Amino acid sequence: MLPQDITHLHLLLNHVPTIGTLIGLGVFVLSFVRQSDHLKHVSLEVLYLIALATLPAYISGLAAQATIVDRPGVSAEAIVAHHDGALIAFMLIEITGFVAWLGLWQYRRLSRMAVWVSPAILVLGVLTLAMVSSAATIGGQIRHPEIMLDETAVAVGGWFPAAAVEGFVTTNPWVWPTAEALHFLGLSLLFGILFTVNLRLMGGLRGVSFASLHRLLPWAMLGFGVNLVTGMMFVIAAADQYIENAPFIWKVAFMMVAGANLLYLTVYDRLWELKAGQEPVLVDRAVAVSAVVVWMGVIYAGRMLPFLGNAF
Amino acid sequence: MMDVFTWLEGSSLSVWVREAPTIWAFATIITLHTFGMGVLVGACAVLDLRLLGVARGIPIGPLSTLYRVMWFGFWLNLVTGSLLFAADATSRGTQWLFFVKMFFVVAGVATTMLIRRHVFGQNAEPIVVSATVKRLALLSLAAWVLATTSGRLLAYVQ
Numbered sequence: 362m363l364p365q366d367i368t369h370l371h372l373l374l375n376h377v378p379t380i381g382t383l384i385g386l387g388v389f390v391l392s393f394v395r396q397s398d399h400l401k402h403v404s405l406e407v408l409y410l411i412a413l414a415t416l417p418a419y420i421s422g423l424a425a426q427a428t429i430v431d432r433p434g435v436s437a438e439a440i441v442a443h444h445d446g447a448l449i450a451f452m453l454i455e456i457t458g459f460v461a462w463l464g465l466w467q468y469r470r471l472s473r474m475a476v477w478v479s480p481a482i483l484v485l486g487v488l489t490l491a492m493v494s495s496a497a498t499i500g501g502q503i504r505h506p507e508i509m510l511d512e513t514a515v516a517v518g519g520w521f522p523a524a525a526v527e528g529f530v531t532t533n534p535w536v537w538p539t540a541e542a543l544h545f546l547g548l549s550l551l552f553g554i555l556f557t558v559n560l561r562l563m564g565g566l567r568g569v570s571f572a573s574l575h576r577l578l579p580w581a582m583l584g585f586g587v588n589l590v591t592g593m594m595f596v597i598a599a600a601d602q603y604i605e606n607a608p609f610i611w612k613v614a615f616m617m618v619a620g621a622n623l624l625y626l627t628v629y630d631r632l633w634e635l636k637a638g639q640e641p642v643l644v645d646r647a648v649a650v651s652a653v654v655v656w657m658g659v660i661y662a663g664r665m666l667p668f669l670g671n672a673f
Numbered sequence: 674m675m676d677v678f679t680w681l682e683g684s685s686l687s688v689w690v691r692e693a694p695t696i697w698a699f700a701t702i703i704t705l706h707t708f709g710m711g712v713l714v715g716a717c718a719v720l721d722l723r724l725l726g727v728a729r730g731i732p733i734g735p736l737s738t739l740y741r742v743m744w745f746g747f748w749l750n751l752v753t754g755s756l757l758f759a760a761d762a763t764s765r766g767t768q769w770l771f772f773v774k775m776f777f778v779v780a781g782v783a784t785t786m787l788i789r790r791h792v793f794g795q796n797a798e799p800i801v802v803s804a805t806v807k808r809l810a811l812l813s814l815a816a817w818v819l820a821t822t823s824g825r826l827l828a829y830v831q
Contacts, residue, residue, distance in 0.1 A: 537829075538825070538826055538828075538829040541825050541826075541828075541829075542821070542822040542825040542826060544825075545707070545710070545821050545822075545824075545825045546818060546821055546822070548707075548710075548711055549710060549711050549714035549715045549718060549817075549821060550715065550718055551715075552711035552712070552715045553711065553712070553714065553715015553716050553717070553718045553719050554715065554718075554719055556711075556712065556715060556716070556742070557715075557716070557719045557739070557742075560738075560742075565738055566735050566736070566738055567735065568732055568734060568735035569731055569732060569735050569736075570730070572730065573728060573730035573731040573732075574728070574731060576727070576728035576730055576731070577719065577722070577727070577728050577731075580722065580727070637732070657708065660704075660707060660708055660711060661704055661708075664703065664704040664707045664708075665696075665700060665704060667700075668696060668699075668700035669696065669700075
């Protein structure tokens with residue numbers, strides 16, 4: 362895939378975080394009006410999936426930035442302001458997604474969520490909506506002079522978070538190696554737990570109930586969180602290494618599938634009811650095998666970045 | 674010793690691993706090494722976390738299956754790791770961090786084997802997790818974390 366195609370992908374995906382958060386939060390509020398636990402779970406699942414889909418939305422934006430920044434008729438200030446707003450919105454959406462996942466996990470285990478989850482989702486959702494719509498508005502000004510506002514309106518108090526992240530990673534020589542080491546530890550934790558859980562669904566570890574293995578999932582999420590933070594540090598600091606890198610596109614695509622699988626492991630009824638000694642059904646075996654293959658794809662594409670692509 | 678390293682590095686296999694203009698040489702070997710790490714360290718982490726009291730609902734007995742998973746990762750990484758070492762024997766063999774990594778790998782394997790003897794060598798059910806086993810689990814977890822960290826940092830330290 363060429364960077365131009367990824368630029369087009371950004372125009373397609375950039376609506377997902379805004380509209381998705383609006384829908385997720387809307388259904389969440391509706392669940393209180395209707396007093397429906399079912400609706401509340403749907404809204405949390407939407408917010409989790411939106412957090413996943415926001416990853417390619419943000420990353421394709423980096424490609425779009427590199428492609429159009431030097432063109433005439435494009436406002437470079439608006440691009441920087443859009444990226445900064447998008448970065449804050451991205452972080453808020455990811456945090457919302459993690460909290461939504463935690464709520465779903467708690468509900469599955471204990472049939473109720475901790476009391477702080479709903480208020481947290483509400484606050485994070487409103488903050489996200491404010492940031493993501495502001496980022497979207499500034500994004501529109503990049504190439505739409507008819508709605509272009511005063512240039513000074515786009516600079517947020519002289520604070521540039523994207524440049525700050527890039528500066529932190531590139532000026533401190535210890536940051537990149539440290540983040541790489543953490544990325545490998547996160548990989549091991551995430552893969553080890555998901556392999557074990559999926560092994561049960563493939564028919565191994567027969568003496569263990571699925572519900573008891575479900576308790577390990579937050580540790581897998583911890584690994585995922587560590588790798589999301591460290592991985593995004595690499596991508597923001599050295600965007601040109603990744604946006605033209607075919608295996609990186611594959612890695613993100615595999616992560617979408619793997620992330621959806623993690624939600625399936627967390628909430629799905631038939632898995633939860635798999636008792637010790639019980640045989641998993643064929644379809645669950647097939648899903649478990651494909652999940653492990655997809656995670657291996659994530660590792661393969663990630664490790665091959667310097668060899669199939671141009672990252673170091 | 675340096676003669677051995679020089680000979681090793683000059684062998685046709687090492688030259689192929691290091692210099693062959695194909696994705697199947699160095700790139701694939703180091704990717705398999707990363708994959709083996711995920712399998713070995715990940716399976717050890719699951720066992721260690723359970724022994725330390727995480728997810729107490731998981732019965733310990735059936736987790737002995739994880740040892741087969743660990744051995745798969747271990748042998749895969751012994752083979753791929755030896756190839757990677759041979760390809761750069763004169764630099765790796767003189768790098769202090771490489772021996773730090775080897776120390777922690779040996780410590781990780783040793784503590785994991787001791788855990789097997791203490792936990793899965795018992796005939797009694799239910800399996801009792803003694804204070805000694807908990808200490809071993811903590812040591813094993815620390816050893817694998819340090820082995821992974823020092824291994825990854827090998828790419829940055831001369």
